[in-house]
Every structure is written in C-alpha cells, then in structure tokens.
Amino acid sequence: MADEVMHGHFRQGLHVLAVAQRALADDQMAPASDMQLLGLLAFEDPPRDGVAAAIAECRRAGVRLAMITGDRPRTARAIASEIGFTLPDSPVVLGSDLPEDDAELGEVVDHDGVVLARITPEARLRVACALRSRGNVVAMTGDGVNDAPALREADIGVAMGTSSTDVAREAADLVLLDDHFGTIVAAIKQGRGTFLNARRFLTYHPTDNVAELAPFIAWAVSAAHVPLALGVPQILALDLGTDTLPAIALGAERPAPEVLDHPPVSGGLLDRAVAARAFGVLGPSEAVMELAVFVAALAWAGWRPGLDWPSGHALLAASGAAVLTVVVMQCANAFAGRSLHRPVWQLRWNANCFLLVAVATTVVFAAVCLGVPLVAGLLSQATPPPAVLPLIVVAIPVLWLADALWKSWSRRGGIAVGNT
DSSP: OHHHHHHHHHHTTOEEEEEEEOOOOTTOOOOGGGOEEEEEEEEOOOOOTTHHHHHHHHHHTTOOOEEEOSSOHHHHHHHHHHTTOOOTTOOEEEGGGSOSSHHHHHHHHOSTTEEEESOOHHHHHHHHHHHHHTTOOOEEEEOSGGGHHHHHHSSEEEEETTTOOHHHHHHOSEEESSOOHHHHHHHHHHHHHHHHHHHHHHHHTTHHHHHHHHHHHHHHHTTTOSOOSSOHHHHHHHIIIIIHHHHHHHTTOOOOGGGGSSOOOOSOSSOHHHHHHIIIIIHHHHHHHHHHHHHHHHHHTTOOTTSOOOOTHHHHHHHHHHHHHHHHHHHHHHHHTTOSSSOGGGSOTTSOHHHHHHHHHHHHHHHHHHHSHHHHHHTTOOOOOGGGHHHHHHHHHHHHHHHHHHHHHHHTTSOOOOOO
16 A cells, blocks of 8 residues: 555655654664554655746757656656656666666667656766767756766766755856756857857958958959059058957847757857858958949049059049948948848847947048048048949948848758857
8 A cells, every 4th residue: 555655656756755663672773674654754846937948948949858866767757747858758767777888878868858767876977978979068967976977077067056065066067056947048048149149250250351352352363454442551440440349249249039949050160151151242242342332433533444544532532432332331241240040121220239339430430531631641542432422332232132142042951050
C-alpha cells in the first residue's frame, strides 16, 4: 500500500519522506528492515514563475534543453511535464542506464527535452563532455560543490548566485544573481543582439572603402586619363566624419523582438554574408553613384566625351560633389544597416536616438568641409554645383533599393544574413 502511495506522489512530482520508528535500548542500532512505518511526508517544490515561458523562449530561439536531476524518474518526468519541458518523444534515462562508451552516451543525451534522472556528479561531467564532443555549445547550470567539474567543463558554466556554493561560483563563467532561469533567456537575447550589432558595424564600416577606392581604380585603368574624384585628404576626412559615430551608434541598436525567432547565425562576425553585402552590394552602389555624380558635375561645367577633363574650380566642385555623394549614401547606409533582413522603410526611424545624433553630426561635418572655404581649400574641394544636387538626393533611394533587393534575395535562401 505504501509503495502505491509513494509512486502516486512521485507521478505528481512530489518529494516523499518515510517516517518510521522502533523502540531501542541505548546501545542498539535499528536495521531499516525492522522498523514500524508511521507514515509518508510528501513535499512539493513548485517550479518558479516564468519557467515554462522561458523554456518556450529557448525553444523558439533554437536552444535545445536537457534536464539533469538527482530525483527519481517519475518525479523528474512529472516536473518536466508540468513546466512544458518534455516533448512527445522526450526520453527519460536513469543514470545507471547511461552507456559507458562516450560516443554512445552522446547519442543518448543529444536530444531536445531529454530527462536524466538519478544522475551523479560524475555522470553530469560525462554528459557535458559527450555533448561538447558532438560539436554542441554546452551551457550547464549548477549550485553545489559536486557540480563544479561539470560547470568547468561546459562552454558556459552558470551558477546560481543566491543558493550556490562558493566553489560552484568560482567554477562557473556566469553567476545568476536572481537564480531565475528566465535570466538565461534574457542573456541569450542580449548576446545575440550584441553579435548582430557587431555584424552591423562590420557591414557599415567597410562600405565606403569601396567608394573611396573606386576613383583610384578608374584613374589607374584609364592610365590617368580620368581625374581622381577623391584625394587622400578627402578620404581621411570621410573616414573621420562618416565612419566613426554612425558605426558606434549601430553598435547600440537594441535587440529586435524577433531576435529569438531563429537559431543563431553560424560562422564568425565577418563571414560570406557580411562581405557580400558590404563589398558586393552597398559598396558598389556608392561607388557607381559617386562616379556618376562626379562625371555629371564635370558635364555641367562643360565637359563632353572626347574633350580634355576640366581643371581648376570645375574639378574641385566635381570632387566636392563626389564627397557629398559618399556622405549622403553613408547616412542612408547607416539607417539601412539597422536591420539585416528588413528594408529601411519597415523600420522605426526614432528607435535608435544615438544614430539620429550621429547622422546629424555627420551632415554638419560635411557642411563644414564643403561650405567653409578654408577647410574646403585644405581638402582640395569646393561646393558642388546646384545642378547635381537632385542626382545626389536620388542616390539615397538607389542604395535603399539595392539593399532591399539583397535582403529579399537572401531571405529566400540565397545567403543567411541573420535574424533581425
């Protein structure tokens, strides 16, 4: 009868303590088999609020979960079912049934929703090693002294700040001050946001390098028959005025709500997707528009094909027009770079106040470089002719359209660019 009651409590996720007695003399010890059972005490250790939601968020983010516990299998399964941890095909494996071979162990435990019951500290360490050997990035939680080896072995050891021992904290990489599983999900979200911000920075920063290099390529290919649209002082000014603040502001972009909708981006920060977008789409768009505006400014000054290139103020004004084109397109690039898959017109303009300030500062910097005669003279440029200003403005939608087409193609399976 007692066994049936205990198993019923186990199925409800309760912890059971048996209470028994026996009358003894002072110098006697009572064998466990020779005691009178008085009753059973059932304790409930309810899951924390928000655990079920955090588990769902992990799965939405592509994070696979495993429960490792010292409880009995029925108790572990009941708790796992209560918090939505188990899946229809989730196995429950007893610690004594784990394979001795590490490769076989990896096959057993490398499943989302697996429940490992009656696990010893040694088995926990073996599980961490087996999962890592299969190429997984393993995060392990724990709070006891015996958990320290597994915390150290995992890629990310997470200790509970309130209840964990000093040994566990020293062995862990992270310490949760609130002991809440949802904090891990928040950390994942922030980490992915930081990773994507670094990709935004790396996409934005080298884009104008293509536009800065294009005039030298045109000059070299034409055997110096095409004048340089940009000089070295202008390139240095562009790097100082357009690269610094907007790039930093993109690094402060808040994680988008859908940042957990997909598994994390595979590969490093500067991968094929980032390079293709920066050097294959955005950079060439700026270079083409820059040279087109440069030639248009010279044509406005009277140059025609077959004639010698003009010099003097006409060339300085055309060079200033090329500089202004790069500045304007880099400002447009900064707004387009806020998302790795959505076009700029689907984004909130005021969501990143740092970027607004950075772009405004860039525009003021360009105005000073072009409008103040002393500064413009030092940079070998002049105010662009009014006739090419509409073409410079058109450069903004040209870049946004090229970026939108790239993002649309990449979402359809071309190249994985990210999840925000």
